[in-house]
Amino acid sequence: MQSQGTNGMSIASLVLSLVNVIPCFWVVPIPALLGVIFGSVGRGQMKRSGSDKGKGLAIAGITIGIVFLVLAAVLIVALVVNRNNCDPAVELC
Numbered sequence: 001m002q003s004q005g006t007n008g009m010s011i012a013s014l015v016l017s018l019v020n021v022i023p024c025f026w027v028v029p030i031p032a033l034l035g036v037i038f039g040s041v042g043r044g045q046m047k048r049s050g051s052d053k054g055k056g057l058a059i060a061g062i063t064i065g066i067v068f069l070v071l072a073a074v075l076i077v078a079l080v081v082n083r084n085n086c087d088p089a090v091e092l093c
Contacts, residue, residue, distance in 0.1 A: 009042030010054030013061025020068040027079075029072040035065035 017035030025031055039062035046055055 004049075004051055004053060006057065007042045007046055007051065007054035009038045009045060010057035010061065013039030013042055013065070014057045015061075017061045017064035017068065020065070025068075026072060026075055029068050032065040032068035032072070035061045036069070039065065 013035045016031040016038060019025065019031040020029050020035070039058040042054060042058040046052060046058070
């Protein structure tokens, strides 16, 4: 009998959540959202199977994903609120 490895959804959750560190995903945090979803699915799979392998990874993926989702929401709100307060002399406007 083969021993049960770490839950794949938990690994995917952590990896996807950490991908959001890349700045191009800060405004559209799709990997973070997928990380939260995969972590939740992975935790459900572990509860049904009675396994704890990957529980920490799933929790970390969910937590990091939620943090990046909140940061993205704050960034989007800041961009919307300040869109008319842009100085035309600044090239980034």
